[in-house]
Amino acid sequence: MQVAKKTGIRMASNIAIESEASATMKLDNPYEIVRQLAATNAVVLFSMSGCCMCTVAKRLLFGLGVGPTIIELDHHVAGPDIQAVLFQLAANGRQPVPAVFVGGKFLGGIETLMACHINGTLVPLLKEAGALWL
16 A cells, blocks of 8 residues: 555645656646646545545455555645545535546546446456556
């Protein structure tokens, strides 16, 4: 499991994300934080530490053998701002957390994640994104 503190995100007023090439990009707005995290990780899960549906999403992904990058919004300095961006992405006023990105694209919340798992489309999506090899 990867947590924000271990992915190179510095908790400061200007948030920086370090790529593997050691280049640093300063990100001042939460939309760019979300975009950059989604673009640089196969699977990103935005979560709240006390959320039972977030736990369900984590257990499903871990159970499939995926090691998602997990951002606990209640422990992140830009958490409320990121959550506002996720609320805009979630359609029809749905709960924005958990929010799952696969292969740089917004998959959705717990309903979409579970629906993809049940109808058999989740594993192919994860393989295509490089999160699963088998």
